Amino acid sequence: MKFADLHCHNHMRPYFWLARKKRKFTRKGMYTPWTVISSNLKNLRNGKMTASYSQCDLVKSWNGKVRLTFNSLYPIEKGFFQTPSQPSKGRNKLFRQIVRVATSHQLPIRDLLQTIYMKIPDIAVDHFQSPEYDYWEAINEEVKFMLTSNGKSTSNKIYTPGLIRQIFESRRNRRRLYPDSMDAKGSYYIPNDREELKNSLQKDQITMVITIEGAHALGTDNVPFATFKKRVATIKKEWPFPVFFITFAHHFDNGLCGHAHSIPDIGKWLLNQSPRKNEGFSPEGRKIIRRFLSINTNNHSEPKWGYRILIDVKHMSARARREYYHDIIIPCMEAEDKETIPVIASHCGFSGIKDLNTHIEKEALEKDDYFDPSGFFNAWNINMCEEDLKIIVQSSGLFGLSFDQRIIGVPGLANNTPNNIRGLWNNIKAVIKSIYNRNDLAEKEKNNIWNCITIGTDFEGLINPVDDYPTVLNFEDFEQNLIEIIEQERRDNRGNLDFMAHIQSKADVTKAVRNFCFENAKTFVLKHYPRHPLH
Numbered sequence: 001m002k003f004a005d006l007h008c009h010n011h012m013r014p015y016f017w018l019a020r021k022k023r024k025f026t027r028k029g030m031y032t033p034w035t036v037i038s039s040n041l042k043n044l045r046n047g048k049m050t051a052s053y054s055q056c057d058l059v060k061s062w063n064g065k066v067r068l069t070f071n072s073l074y075p076i077e078k079g080f081f082q083t084p085s086q087p088s089k090g091r092n093k094l095f096r097q098i099v100r101v102a103t104s105h106q107l108p109i110r111d112l113l114q115t116i117y118m119k120i121p122d123i124a125v126d127h128f129q130s131p132e133y134d135y136w137e138a139i140n141e142e143v144k145f146m147l148t149s150n151g152k153s154t155s156n157k158i159y160t161p162g163l164i165r166q167i168f169e170s171r172r173n174r175r176r177l178y179p180d181s182m183d184a185k186g187s188y189y190i191p192n193d194r195e196e197l198k199n200s201l202q203k204d205q206i207t208m209v210i211t212i213e214g215a216h217a218l219g220t221d222n223v224p225f226a227t228f229k230k231r232v233a234t235i236k237k238e239w240p241f242p243v244f245f246i247t248f249a250h251h252f253d254n255g256l257c258g259h260a261h262s263i264p265d266i267g268k269w270l271l272n273q274s275p276r277k278n279e280g281f282s283p284e285g286r287k288i289i290r291r292f293l294s295i296n297t298n299n300h301s302e303p304k305w306g307y308r309i310l311i312d313v314k315h316m317s318a319r320a321r322r323e324y325y326h327d328i329i330i331p332c333m334e335a336e337d338k339e340t341i342p343v344i345a346s347h348c349g350f351s352g353i354k355d356l357n358t359h360i361e362k363e364a365l366e367k368d369d370y371f372d373p374s375g376f377f378n379a380w381n382i383n384m385c386e387e388d389l390k391i392i393v394q395s396s397g398l399f400g401l402s403f404d405q406r407i408i409g410v411p412g413l414a415n416n417t418p419n420n421i422r423g424l425w426n427n428i429k430a431v432i433k434s435i436y437n438r439n440d441l442a443e444k445e446k447n448n449i450w451n452c453i454t455i456g457t458d459f460e461g462l463i464n465p466v467d468d469y470p471t472v473l474n475f476e477d478f479e480q481n482l483i484e485i486i487e488q489e490r491r492d493n494r495g496n497l498d499f500m501a502h503i504q505s506k507a508d509v510t511k512a513v514r515n516f517c518f519e520n521a522k523t524f525v526l527k528h529y530p531r532h533p534l535h
Contacts, residue, residue, distance in 0.1 A: 256285030400456015
């Protein structure tokens with residue numbers, strides 16, 4: 001039994017805690033992604049927000065049988081830590097201005113809020129607020145961090161934050177009492193090319209595919225455009241491993257591409273997403289996305305720009321997605337030489353909205369209680385609509401289902417969306433049905449949707465997970481529960497469900513769920529991972 005996760009941050013928790021004291025932890029042999037930051041197990045049991053406990057560190061991933069992980073490098077954005085120059089748009093502007101001033105990063109209250117809420121050590125918060133914090137330097141440090149244990153069989157160590165916890169908590173007892181969370185000896189390997197990827201997947205090790213979350217990682221806030229291009233080239237030609245895809249947008253303005261609304265209403269008092277929110281591409285962004293994809297303005301391959309880094313459209317605004325599909329994806333599919341570029345939506349839910357134009361028209365409605373007409377789905381344009389899903393299927397791309405309650409629509413209007421397997425299955429089913437209900441796709445294309453869906457949890461991304469599946473240790477339960485709920489639906493609707501017409505037995509259900517949990521992601525990455533060695 002193996003599992004894959006299309007979007008997670010396996011290394012993020014230890015990196016945040018260890019990086020600012022690198023020399024100290026290196027001397028202790030703890031400066032490695034295998035180090036476990038001791039979790040708040042009470043919050044884990046109570047299904048609380050995940051900053052206080054780990055969801056997918058390498059120990060949990062190893063013991064949870066995750067053997068293919070798409071580990072996302074992420075230099076955390078300054079917008080979370082530094083005072084915005086203006087309050088966010090909306091009502092109560094005067095009060096928002098007062099809150100903005102009172103929580104200035106030059107005052108201790110913002111540090112305290114970040115340390116308590118995000119569970120990031122104060123020394124790291126200070127660094128993220130300082131003028132010295134640089135996205136490009138930060139992501140290159142993450143690269144070095146990932147190399148510390150790459151390909152090495154490792155027994156994990158445990159770090160317990162806080163002097164009081166260090167005095168009263170025994171690491172030996174924690175390792176003994178909670179072995180799945182605290183104890184492992186294993187290895188991960190980041191393949192250099194497709195042949196190494198294939199060999200790694202055949203071994204009992206975690207095959208780690210590297211991705212990037214946010215094109216701000218290029219340092220788009222403080223260097224000229226010519227430097228962006230050079231840094232894309234550096235990633236492709238000088239980094240010690242390939243990057244498989246980049247989530248082009250994220251929470252704040254990166255100067256390249258409009259981002260979708262992503263922060264709940266309460267966050268608007270402290271954070272400002274307004275600049276470039278819901279906009280399209282900038283002229284620089286249109287050029288840089290082609291550098292990542294290694295295609296010119298005529299949508300022809302440019303081998304001199306190196307291997308292709310695919311684009312993940314999660315967090316990309318509906319306007320930007322529309323432009324990306326219209327200018328690049330569809331022309332490439334329709335060209336005579338037909339060089340199809342697969343669309344990835346790595347950690348999403350279904351929006352319940354028909355098309356991108358509707359998303360754009362209804363941007364102003366995106367409040368915490370904005371759902372689709374059924375009341376089941378979060379209708380913010382950060383989620384995928386029916387038009388997105390059509391493009392994903394036509395390009396044989398991949399949709400990763402987020403395990404974030406808010407993204408999948410929990411609790412929904414009048415508590416329509418359950419906080420359990422039913423809520424996750426509702427999203428999966430709606431994604432599949434949206435394709436089968438179309439009149440502009442052939443049957444073969446419709447059936448392809450079953451190959452284009454997988455797990456994309458967003459674990460370690462400060463999410464509030466579905467209660468029954470807070471960590472990767474719950475993947476086996478998830479798989480079994482998904483089999484049971486689909487099998488029950490098959491039995492209750494024999495022959496009456498077009499989207500399940502090919503599923504005739506429980507064995508068929510089990511195979512479809514196994515594909516969702518591992519095989520679809522494996523097949524996809526084997527097809528699109530860079531073929532030739534980097535150096």
